[in-house]
Amino acid sequence: MxxxxxxxxxxxxxxxxxxAIGVYFSKKQKSVTDFWLAGRKxxxxxxxxxxxxxxxxxxxxxxxxxxxxxxxxxxxxxxxxxxxxxxxxxxxxxxxxKHLPAITQPELLEQRYSSAxxxxxxxxxxxxxxxxxxxxxxxxxxxxxxxxxxxxxxxxxxxxxxxxxxxxxxxxxxxxxxxxxxxxxxxxxxxxxxxxxxxxxxxxxxxxxxxxxxxxxxxxxxxxxxxxxxxxxxxxxxxxxxxxxxxxxxxxxxxxxxxxxxxxxxxxxxxxxxxxxxxxxxxxxxxxxxxxxxxxxxxxxxxxxxxxxxxxxxxxxxxxxxxxxxxxxxxxxxxxxxxxxxxxxxxxxxxxxxxxxxxxxxxxxxxxxxxxxxxxxxxxxxxxxxxxxxxxxxxxxxxxxxxxxxxxxxxxxxxxxxxASASYFFPLMGGLYWKRATKEGALAGLVVGALAQISFTVIDYSSTPLLAMGSLSAISPLLANHGVIIGMFLSGIAFFGVSLATQPSDTVHLAPFFNDEAEKLAEEEFTIEESDPQYRKLIGSLEREVTGDRAIFKLNLEASATVNWDRFVDELKTLHPSWVTPTGVNSVYRLTKGDMLACVSLSRGNTEKEIWFASEPMAEDVETHVKEFFSAFKQVSQALENIGVLLTLPTPEEA
Missing domain, CATH: 1.20.1730.10 (Sodium/glucose cotransporter)
Incomplete structure (x- = not known):
């Protein structure tokens, strides 16, 4: 006792x-990146x-x-x-x-392939x-x-x-x-x-x-x-x-x-x-x-x-x-x-x-x-x-x-x-390095590998005495470790075979992963008057911090009323096709370049009135990116106004 x-x-x-450590960091969270990726710092x-x-x-x-x-x-x-x-x-x-635009691997794979x-x-x-x-x-x-x-x-x-x-x-x-x-x-x-x-x-x-x-x-x-x-x-x-x-x-x-x-x-x-x-x-x-x-x-x-x-x-x-x-x-x-x-x-x-x-x-x-x-x-x-x-x-x-x-x-x-080895190794690593990988191939490799490996494990576990050598190992050394090598082999065959037999992925899904595809995304032209009062307010409200080779931009704003998020996103995408939702409406990107981390993104804040803007441009692009950030703000404001909600920038004193 x-x-x-x-x-x-x-x-x-x-x-x-x-x-106490948890409480301390809870006060520093101003974006989803802060919560799930420690602000990339x-x-x-x-x-x-x-x-x-x-x-x-x-x-x-x-x-x-x-x-x-x-x-x-x-x-x-x-x-x-x-x-x-x-x-x-x-x-x-x-x-x-490092520069892949995701918070989780499933989100990353959706960007590379599809929501399926x-x-x-x-x-x-x-x-x-x-x-x-x-x-x-x-x-x-x-x-x-x-x-x-x-x-x-x-x-x-x-x-x-x-x-x-x-x-x-x-x-x-x-x-x-x-x-x-x-x-x-x-x-x-x-x-x-x-x-x-x-x-x-x-x-x-x-x-x-x-x-x-x-x-x-x-x-x-x-x-x-x-x-x-x-x-x-x-x-x-x-x-x-x-x-x-x-x-x-x-x-x-x-x-x-x-x-x-x-x-x-x-x-x-x-x-x-x-x-x-x-x-x-x-x-x-x-x-x-x-x-x-x-x-x-x-x-x-x-x-x-x-x-x-x-x-x-x-x-x-x-x-x-x-x-x-x-x-x-x-x-x-x-x-x-x-x-x-x-x-x-x-x-x-x-x-x-x-x-x-x-x-x-x-x-x-x-x-x-x-x-x-x-x-x-x-x-x-x-x-x-x-x-x-x-x-x-x-x-x-x-x-x-x-x-x-x-x-x-x-x-x-x-x-x-x-x-893990038998199910998503090929869909994940193949998607990063092989442009010809498709959503059908990824799904086939995932399902075949997972089902094969889980089946091998159940068979081995149920037919082997406690702590004895696996029954599959006794059949062949290639079936050792619950047959994982065979499970990986089947996953790879399904991944590569089905990918080659189906249509290639489109540019939007390839651009964040392959530079030559990113170059096909044209930069959206925008003109900003630096004398614009709202532009001056944005400079005063925008949080900017350089960490390593990237800069972190944040802007947390509160609308005049509750934002119907689905309606707002639909309106924004209709007005400005450069706004896309490659991983669902919870994350909205202004896709004006292949580097999705540098693209301005939107997410819902702590309340149904808050909208959080964020982007992570390269450190050398900080000054030019402010104008792009302001252009994104104006487009969002226009879409919200069309559904009856106002979004304004605070004065420097309020910020």
Whole structure:
């Protein structure tokens, strides 16, 4: 009871700090970009901390240590190496990703193809995020169970309540900054824990004799350090280990490279350089904790609990049931009540640093890509924040239910990754780099890949004994990992085949992604008199800020009466065909150039009277863009006047 009370007090203080961060950033939100992408102002260091933190879950740490204990360094291909390589690959792709005009991947795919693909992708991403969150809740459940004897439902309750408060208050800014706090707390916990475990192992515990640190690491068998050793019987050729590593990389990396949450971090970065450096830093931080610190802990725990690696020979991967919680058992048996409480908070930080990312990404698919796109396109920001809070809770609730059915932390992560790899890798990456990709091909690749992979997973899961080798793997190595390679192959065949058999996409859908298509969009001519009083008012009211290679323009105005959004958008598009709604009426663009980020966009504000203008031109175009912004304002004012509503600029004193 003493341990639990200390934990509760420390946890309450920690959560109050996170909520304070959420409240602080809630006061800075003046656009949808502020809420979902932290205003695109995040530095490289913050990106690095957040990118690493999103994968350093409580469950991930326990699972990595458990795999090291049983399989040695050959297990890096199951989680650690793909994680590092995926972030490095995203760093390479930053130049293509950064300037894409979207807040979520489903929105991006609608811009590239059509509205037909947005809902299916949103649903699949939400499912994938739920499965990732399962690993967080499962890992945190182990912590609360071993430390305090609590049921798993308490883990979900703590994670859900905390995340729903600070994320829905402060949006993605809160996610980024709390991730930084959580990473620093987690890194400190991990390093201190490694020192304590090494000290215990070298001091001699139980029946083990005291040894030096050099003896501890020198006693590890040579094959334990072999990155291509998968715990195979002696004499198996190394070529099989290399083949198995390649299979893991093909199965996992596509799903992680196309995962929505690292893309959101790229979009949130203040410029391309910050995004690239941030991803590289994130991969280094992951290597530091998963590659170095967890290795030290695993070697020490194997010395303290030699019966755990020995059990591998008798029960195979069933030994993971002992290996995953080994660190927690050590902490519970060794540390003081204060130490256990601090460890509990450190592992809670690990769980929340990832769960908030997955809940935010999955919740944005439900709120923005489903609710706002199809159910209520004219929803205000205030309504969207409420819906987003509910969406976050739905993701956590679904993850809680599934955590009772999916045994094993790594298994939950792998299932989610394989579904992502097989379903939307080709539609997403193919759409960015292959002009001939069509909406029919994208939808075919998505549906075929998702159905195939979910079917393979269900078959493998239902016909395989608990923690045994998958039944599909026994048929052929190509069917390993729940048949994901075959699932990806089928998705690719459907994507490329159907795309070539159907009509190419039109210029509006291609322009944001391919420069030669963007050049076909003629600039709209407009003439502005700088002596115009309204123009002078606009200069005084317009918020302008240069961040990196882009400038951020914002103008939040309130109309004279409630705006019938659908009627207003129809009138605006009729008067001025340059205004388009490529992703639904909730986001309206003045499409006068291929760079959609630089185009003036409209969205509904906090109330039904507010209209939010925004655009992100290149920094060198700031002065000329003011005139284009004013031209957009005049066109909007004209459309509103035609439906009986006035929109005026405030005086400098009012602004």
């Amino acid at each position: 003493e341990n639990y009370m200390i934990f509760i007090i420390l946890m309450a203080v920690y959560l109050l700090g996170l909520i 995040v530095s490289s260091l913050a990106i690095g901390f957040s990118a690493a933190s999103s994968w350093m879950t409580a469950g991930g740490i326990l699972a990595v240590i458990g795999l090291y204990m049983l399989l040695g360094m050959g297990s890096v291909w199951e989680f650690v190496a793909p994680n590092i390589l995926a972030l490095l690959l995203i760093a390479v792709l930053v130049g293509k990703i 693909i947005r809902a299916p992708v949103a649903i699949i991403i939400a499912i994938v995020m739920v499965l990732f969150a399962v690993a967080d809740i499962t890992g945190f459940s182990l912590v609360l169970s071993i430390f305090f004897g609590l049921d798993p439902i308490y883990a979900a309750a703590i994670v859900a309540i905390a995340i729903s408060l600070y994320v829905t208050l402060g949006g993605f800014s809160a996610v980024i900054w709390t991730d930084m706090v959580q990473f620093l707390l987690l890194a400190t916990f991990s390093i201190i824990t490694a020192v304590v475990v090494v000290n215990a192992a070298t001091s001699g515990v139980g029946d083990t004799a005291a040894i030096s640190t050099s003896e501890l690491f020198g006693s590890v068998p040579a094959d334990w350090w072999d990155v291509f050793n998968f715990g195979l019987p002696a004499g198996d050729p190394a070529i099989f280990g290399i083949f198995a590593a390649i299979v893991f990389l093909i199965a996992i990396i596509p799903g992680w490279v196309t995962e929505q949450d690292p893309w959101q971090r790229v979009w949130a970065a203040k410029d391309q350089k910050s995004a690239r450096i941030g991803m590289v830093l994130g991969s280094f931080f992951i290597f530091l904790i998963f590659g170095v610190v967890c290795t030290v802990i695993a070697v020490s725990l194997n010395h303290i609990y030699p019966e755990i690696p020995a059990s591998m020979a008798e029960i195979g991967m069933g030994a993971m049931a002992q290996a995953e919680p080994a660190l927690l058992v050590f902490i519970a048996e060794t540390l003081t009540p204060l130490g256990i409480g601090l460890a509990g908070v450190g592992l809670a930080a690990a769980a929340m640093s990832s769960a908030d990312t997955f809940a935010t990404s999955g919740g944005s698919c439900l709120s923005r890509d489903i609710y706002q796109r199809y159910i209520k396109p004219d929803a205000t920001m205030k309504e969207m924040m409420a819906v987003n809070r509910i969406s976050v809770l739905i993701i956590i609730a679904a993850a809680t239910v599934l955590s009772f059915y999916i045994q094993g932390i790594i298994e939950a992560i792998h299932i989610a990754t394989f579904i």
